[in-house]
Amino acid sequence: xxxxxxxxxxxxxxxxxxxxxxxxxxxxxxxxxxxxxxxxxxxxxxxxxxxxxxxxxxxxxxxxxxxxxxxxxxxxxxxxxxxxxxxxxxxxxxxxxxxxxxxxxxxxxxxxxxxxxxxxxxxxxxxxxxxxxxxxxxxxxxxxxxxxxxxxxxxxxxxxxxxxxxxxxxxxxxxxxxxxx
Amino acid sequence: xxxxxxxxxxxxxxxxxxxxxxxxxxxxxxxxxxxxxxxxxxxxxxxxxxxxxxxxxxxxxxxxxxxxxxxxxxxxxxxxxxxxxxxxxxxxxxxxxxx
Numbered sequence: 244x245x246x247x248x249x250x251x252x253x254x255x256x257x258x259x260x261x262x263x264x265x266x267x268x269x270x271x272x273x274x275x276x277x278x279x280x281x282x283x284x285x286x287x288x289x290x291x292x293x294x295x296x297x298x299x300x301x302x303x304x305x306x307x308x309x310x311x312x313x314x315x316x317x318x319x320x321x322x323x324x325x326x327x328x329x330x331x332x333x334x335x336x337x338x339x340x341x342x343x344x345x346x347x348x349x350x351x352x353x354x355x356x357x358x359x360x361x362x363x364x365x366x367x368x369x370x371x372x373x374x375x376x377x378x379x380x381x382x383x384x385x386x387x388x389x390x391x392x393x394x395x396x397x398x399x400x401x402x403x404x405x406x407x408x409x410x411x412x413x414x415x416x417x418x419x420x421x422x423x424x
Numbered sequence: 425x426x427x428x429x430x431x432x433x434x435x436x437x438x439x440x441x442x443x444x445x446x447x448x449x450x451x452x453x454x455x456x457x458x459x460x461x462x463x464x465x466x467x468x469x470x471x472x473x474x475x476x477x478x479x480x481x482x483x484x485x486x487x488x489x490x491x492x493x494x495x496x497x498x499x500x501x502x503x504x505x506x507x508x509x510x511x512x513x514x515x516x517x518x519x520x521x522x523x
Contacts, residue, residue, distance in 0.1 A: 249425045253433050260437050260460050264444035269452045276456055279437075283463055286430065290474040292482050295466075295489075302489060307459075307496050314500045315452065318507045328516075332446065340443035347435035352428060356475070359428045364477040375479045376486065384483050391490050398494035405501035 249289055255282035273311045280304045290363075292371040430471035438464035449514050451506070455499045462492045 259279025266272045280303045287296035351359075358364070369375050380388045441460030448454055466485045473481025503513075511518060 246425055249429065253429075256433065257436060257440070260440040263453075263456055263460055264440055264448065269450060269456075272453055272456050276459060279460065280463065283467060286433075286467060287470055289425070290430065290470050292470045292473065292485070295470055295482050295485050298486065298489060302493065303463075307493060310496060310500060311452075311456070314503060317504065318452065318513065336446035337443055339446065340439045343442060344436055344439035347438070348432050351431045351435060358475045359431070360426050361475075362425065363427060363474040366474075366477050370477070371473075371479065371482055376482055379479050379483050380486075383480075384487075387483075387487055391487055394494055395490060398497045402497045402501045405498070405505050 245289060248285065252282045252285040252289070255279070256286065269315050270312070273308060273315055276311075277304055277308050280308070290371075291366060294371055294373045294376050427471050427475045430474075431468055434464045434467040434471065437461075437467065449516055451499075451503055451513065451515055454515065455496065455503070458495070459492060462488055462495075 256279050259275045259277075259282060262275030263272045263279065266275060280299060284296040284299040284304070287293075287299060438461050441457045441464060444457030444460065445454055448457060466488050469481045469485040469488065471481075473479060473485070506513070506518075
């Protein structure tokens with residue numbers, strides 16, 4: 244049963260990822276990414292990471308994707324040429340991706356890590372629960388927690404500064420000479 | 425399922441995202457492909473957390489998720505600013521810094 248769920252979720256994840264890369268319309272790319280994120284949430288559940296799965300669905304598939312859809316609707320569904328016009332890159336980029344995939348797979352399967360060929364040790368019901376994550380965040384990873392909250396604040400301030408650009412320069416909707424963004 | 429399956433799956437997703445970053449030219453789609461790569465890293469982190477039986481990897485995955493959210497906020501803000509000043513929506517045309 245577990246392997247059935249794994250393979251369904253894995254095919255959905257890879258299909259969603261391929262859809263992101265191969266769709267010409269950015270709007271369909273965003274929708275493929277939602278499918279991909281939901282499949283990943285199922286995989287997180289299989290790995291008994293309940294809190295991460297819930298955060299993935301709420302934060303990513305919910306909030307972040309809404310932001311993407313808004314921006315795609317604002318900028319407009321520009322049809323993007325699928326292939327790179329540069330002939331060297333057109334051949335080199337997929338080759339690079341395939342070579343990287345083969346290399347990573349060989350490295351993972353040949354790493355000889357203990358427990359890589361097992362399903363992991365037995366863990367209790369509290370594994371991956373909000374209580375465990377919260378306790379780790381507030382004890383061992385307290386500095387990371389504070390730094391990340393500071394980063395969120397900086398990103399929010401940065402977004403506000405980027406967004407109020409047009410209020411400071413009312414002519415910003417015209418073509419700016421030299422393209423000062 | 426063995427942990428190795430999850431790790432190989434995450435490697436494949438990472439490579440698909442990397443190919444997208446290299447071939448696509450719209451900054452919006454490149455941001456989405458970066459999301460793919462970050463998510464592949466998250467899957468590997470959660471798989472390693474399950475392999476060691478400790479919660480550390482899941483904390484790392486949460487931090488990666490937060491960093492990705494920050495990246496999206498600033499990146500989308502930049503894209504909207506680019507659109508407002510009528511810059512071309514093509515990363516190859518935006519070469520004023522000769523990057």
